[in-house]
Amino acid sequence: xxxxxxxxxxxxxxxxxxxxxxxxxxxxxxxxxxxxxxxxxxxxxxxxxxxxxxxxxxxxxxxxxxxxxxxxxxxxxxxxxxxxxxxxxxxxxxxxxxxxxxxxxxxxxxxxxxxxxxxxxxxxxxxxxxxxxxxxxxxxxxxxxxxxxxxxxxxxxxxxxxxxxxxxxxxxxxxxxxxxxxxxxxxxxxxxxxxxxxxxxxxxxxxxxxxxxxxxxxxxxxxxxxxxxxxxxxxxxxxxxxxxxxxxxxxxxxxxxxxxxxxxxxxxxxxxxxxxxxxxxxxxxxxxxxxxxxxxxxxxxxxxxxxxxx
Numbered sequence: 001x002x003x004x005x006x007x008x009x010x011x012x013x014x015x016x017x018x019x020x021x022x023x024x025x026x027x028x029x030x031x032x033x034x035x036x037x038x039x040x041x042x043x044x045x046x047x048x049x050x051x052x053x054x055x056x057x058x059x060x061x062x063x064x065x066x067x068x069x070x071x072x073x074x075x076x077x078x079x080x081x082x083x084x085x086x087x088x089x090x091x092x093x094x095x096x097x098x099x100x101x102x103x104x105x106x107x108x109x110x111x112x113x114x115x116x117x118x119x120x121x122x123x124x125x126x127x128x129x130x131x132x133x134x135x136x137x138x139x140x141x142x143x144x145x146x147x148x149x150x151x152x153x154x155x156x157x158x159x160x161x162x163x164x165x166x167x168x169x170x171x172x173x174x175x176x177x178x179x180x181x182x183x184x185x186x187x188x189x190x191x192x193x194x195x196x197x198x199x200x201x202x203x204x205x206x207x208x209x210x211x212x213x214x215x216x217x218x219x220x221x222x223x224x225x226x227x228x229x230x231x232x233x234x235x236x237x238x239x240x241x242x243x244x245x246x247x248x249x250x251x252x253x254x255x256x257x258x259x260x261x262x263x264x265x266x267x268x269x270x271x272x273x274x275x276x277x278x279x280x281x282x283x284x285x286x287x288x289x290x291x292x293x294x295x296x297x298x299x300x301x302x303x304x305x306x307x308x309x310x
Contacts, residue, residue, distance in 0.1 A: 013202065013234050013271050020161070021203065023161070023178055023180070024180075024267075025041060026038065026086050027039045027177075027178070027179070028180065029158075029180040029182045030180075030181065030182060030251070031098065031181070031182045032096060032097070032098045032099070032301045033097050033179050033180070033181060034094060034095070034096045035092050035093060035094065035095045035096075035097075035164075035177050035179075035285070036094075037091070037093070039177050039178075039179075040089060040092055040093065040171060040175060040177050040225075041172070041174075041175065041176055041177065042085060042088060042089055043173070043174055043175055044172060044174070044227065045167060045171055045172060045173065045174045046086075047171050047172060048081070048174075049146075049253075050169070050173035050174050051077070051081060051120055052081065054077065055074050055077045055078050058070055058072040058073055058077070059071065059076035060075055061284075062120050068163045071077075071131035075306075076118070081172060081173075084151075084169065084170055084173045085173050086165060086173070087168060087173075087177040088167070088168055088169075088173040089175055091123055091124065091125075091139065091166050091168045091169075091175065092123070092155055092166055092175050092176075092177065094119050095117065095120060095123060095141075095164075096117065096118035097115055097116075097117060097120050097145075097164075097179060098115065098116045098117075098118065099115065099182050099183035099205060100113075100114045100115065100116060100183070101180045102184050102185055102186060103185045103186070104185065104186040104188055104304070105185070105186070105187055105188070106187065106188055106189075106191070106302070107152070107153065107154065107187060107189075107190050108151065108190060108192050108287045109151075110148055110149045110150060110151045110152070110187075111148070111149060111185045111186070111187070112146055112147070112148055113133075113147045113148075113149055113159060113183060113185055114144050114145070114146050114147075115144065115145040115147070115181065115183065116143065116144045116145075116147065117141055117142070117143055120141040120142075120143065122145075122171075123124070123141050123166075124139060124140050124141075124166070124167040124168050125138075125166050125167060125169075126138045126141055126164065126165070126166050126197070127138065127165050127166070128145065128147070128162060128164055128168075129162065129165075130160055130161070130162030130163065131148050131160045132149045132150055132157075132159055132160050132162070133147045133148060133150065133162075134150075135149070141300050147159075152308040153187065154265070154307075155186075155187055155189060155308050155309060156184055156186055156187075156305070156308065156309065157184065157186075157187060158182075158183070158184050159177065159181060159183040159185065161180040162178075162179055162182075163176055163177070163178050163179070163233045164176065164177055164179055165177075169238060170274050179181045186301075186304075186305055186308055187264070187267050187308060188269060188304045188305075188307065188308050189246070189265040189269040189304075189307050189308060190265040190266050190269070191266060191269040191270040191273055192263075192267050192269070192270045193204060214220075223235065223237055224237065238262075249280070249282060249283060249293035249294070250271070250275055250280060250281070250282040250283070251269075251282070251284070251285065251299055252268050252271060252282065252283070252284050252285070252294060253274070253284075253286075254268065254284075254285065254286045254287070254307070256309055261310065265307050265310060268284070268307060269304060269307055271286055272284070272300060272303050272304060273300075275295070276295060276296075276297075276300045279295065281293045281294060282295065282296050282303070284303045284306055284307070286306055286307075286310055289306050291306060293302055
C-alpha cells in the first residue's frame with residue numbers, strides 16, 4: 001500500500017501542476033469572473049455512478065427478458081439523469097463573482113474577505129473550499145460571500161484559487177469551477193500599545209493642563225483642594241489631556257533589523273493606532289519609504305501597509 005502511494009504521488013503532483021497551469025490560461029486572475037461553459041466542469045458523483053450502473057442493469061434485464069416495463073423504467077431514469085446534468089450546469093451558469101476592496105487584519109485576527117455575487121437568484125446547494133479558508137456550505141447563495149481566511153504572517157496576500165461546486169438537484173451530478181479572483185488582503189503587524197513612562201505620568205500629575213469649574217459627577221480626586229480652601233464658592237478641578245503633545249507631529253523611523261524588527265514594528269503599529277485615536281499628526285520612515293506627517297484613516301492605513309511590507 002505504501003509502495004503504491006509512493007509511486008502514484010509524484011504522478012499525481014505532476015498532473016496537478018499541469019492542470020493548474022492549464023487553468024491559468026483558461027481562467028486567469030480577474031476582478032470579476034463570470035461562470036461560463038469554458039470554466040465549468042460537470043461529472044457524475046459516486047452516487048450518480050451507481051445510478052448509471054442501475055440504468056445499465058435495468059436495460060440489460062429488460063432487453064434480455066423482453067420486458068417493456070423494465071425498459072420504460074430504464075429510459076425514465078436515463079431521462080432523469082440527463083435532466084440532472086442540465087440542472088446542475090445551469091445552476092452555476094452565468095453566476096458572476098466580483099472582488100471587493102482590500103480588507104485588513106492582524107496575525108491573531110484574520111481579515112474577513114467579502115465577495116459580491118450577481119445573477120445568484122434561484123441558485124441552490126453550493127459549497128466553497130480553498131487553501132485559504134475553511135469549507136463553507138450554502139442552501140441558497142446570498143448577495144455576498146464572507147470568508148474568514150486563515151491567520152498568516154504580516155504582508156500583502158492574494159486569495160488563492162478556490163472551488164465553487166454544486167450537486168443540485170439530487171446529488172447525481174457535480175458541477176464545479178476553480179475560480180481565481182484578484183482579491184488581496186493585508187495583514188498588519190500585531191499592535192503592542194506602549195505603556196506611559198513613569199516620568200511622563202509624574203509630569204502629568206504635577207502639572208495639570210487646565211483648570212475648569214467643578215461639575216456634578218466629576219471625580220473628587222481631580223479637585224484642586226488649595227483653591228477650594230481659598231475660594232470655597234468656586235470649586236475647580238484639574239483636567240489633563242494626553243501626555244503626548246498633539247501640536248507636535250510625531251515621526252517614527254524603522255531602524256531595527258533581524259529579530260528586533262518584529263518587536264519594533266509591533267510597537268510602531270500600536271503607536272500609529274494611538275496617535276490616530278488622539279488626533280495627532282504622525283509620519284513614518286523606513287529604509288525604502290518615507291511618509292510625511294499627516295492624519296486620517298487613509299494616512300493610517302498607508303503607514304500600516306508600509307510597516308507590513310518591511
